[in-house]
Amino acid sequence: MKSDTPKTQAGSNGGIVNILLLSLLLASTVLIVNKSYLKLLIRGHRVYARAQGYPTTMAELYAFYEYPPPGENAAYLYLEAFEYFVEWDEEDRKLLPIFGDVEIPPGEYMDETTLQVVSQYLDDNHDALILLHRAVLFPQCRYPIESNDNFISISHFREIRHGIKLLALESMYYVNIQRLDLADQTLIDSFILANSLKNEPLLTSWLVKAACDALNYSIVEDIINLTALPPGFQTELVNRITQIDFDNALKRAVIGEYAFAFDERYSICFQGREQVLYLENLGNCLDTMELSMPERFHVVEKKVQIDDILVFHESLFQQAINPLWYSIHFSILYETKKRLVITALSIEQYRHDHNELPESLKELVPDYLDAVLKDPYDGSVLRYKILEKGYVVYSVGEDLTDNDGTKEDANGDAYTPGADITFTVRR
Helix, strand or coil: EEEEEEEHHHHHHHHHHHHHHHHHHHHHHHHHHHHHHHHHHHHHHHCCCCCHHCCHHHHHHHEEEECCCHHHHHHHHHHHHHHHHCCCCCCHHCEEEECEEEECCCCCCHHHHHHHHHHHHHCHHHHHHHHHHHHHCCCCCCCCCCCCCCCCHHHHHHHHHHHHHHHHHHHHHHCCCHHHHHHHHHHHHHHHHHCCCCCCCCCCHHHHHHHHHHHHHHHHHHHHHCCCCCCCHHHHHHHHHHCCHHHHCCCCCCCCHHHHHHCCCHHHHCCCCCHHHHHHHHHHHHHCCCHHHHHHHHHHHHHHHHHHHCCCCCCHHHHHHHHHHHHCCCHHHHHHHHHHHHHHHHHHHHHHHCCCCCCCHHHCCCCCCCCCCCCCCCCCEEEEEEEECCCCECCCCCCCCCCCCCCCCCCCCCCCCCCCCEEECCC
16 A cells, blocks of 8 residues: 655645745735835825925925025134134143133132143134134024035034133133123124024034033133123123024924935935834924923923933934934023023123112013013022022922022032022122
């Protein structure tokens, strides 16, 4: 009798092959359907973005961020100034404030040795400083963006931060040698340089601008702790700071990210489902920024944890998503610092006119402020406390708890979650 075993094995093997082929066909179908679905979603996002007037191609992006007419763009003078920067080696830089390791306690002047070192550094950067001051005379600023298939050139961001530090150092030097007129103008020029990034279409540009403004705020605090500023300058500085619009600059940066998200050269790191999620996050960020500051804070608080800000995630997609929400988080912090500076300058104007501090911030209205500025975190007015010497204006910060104006940290130069955000004058 002939065995049926070979037939059974052949039939079994054929069945396995058929199942494998069917599985492959099913998987391929799923992939094709999924890819078509994702393309449909991306197309829907593109339609939505265009309906909102947002750029969705690089060409549209360049048109959206229109360049100033020839002869009116300060960017080229700034770029020329950057070429004249003279950077000392690491050991020599340690002898400098701001650039190095030297810390000047609030309310204290530089010692003679530090003053001489600063003077030498400013002399070495004389040509760069001349151009930085000249650039503020130009009415508009728009930096060129050089791009190719592999990268976008943003090398000038580092130089802008260097320029802000250089101007900050120069303004502190002038205060120390009692040239307040020069210190005033230098500080204003530093704010103008930071604001030169307000129309840039990159999220990175907004982060650089915010960091530059934060340094400028700290220099204002240092100067006010040293000396009374001329009232005319205080008014001009308040006007300059009032013009800083973190929200508008951030919105333009997020809108700019749309064009990069749609462009295949730059979206290659998160194609498919991740590209769709990134586009959704861009839209959600813009919607969130339409909320009031306190409402915005509660939304963003659920999205990010401040302790994770400096952590680099393994996923390239996460590295792209996280800065979106961190930027909104920081926009609340920097807007808070801005309001504190404006309030403190208004107090200084009041003190000059009345030879005493106001008993409450209400006394600043209407001569110095149209209304008492509100705390972006809880929507209440900013807090104010007269100290044994001087005063402190403060926000409750992200824990929403009034800690009676507790300083951010021991040095006052880094924000600690949970502490009040302060502007302190002990003079």
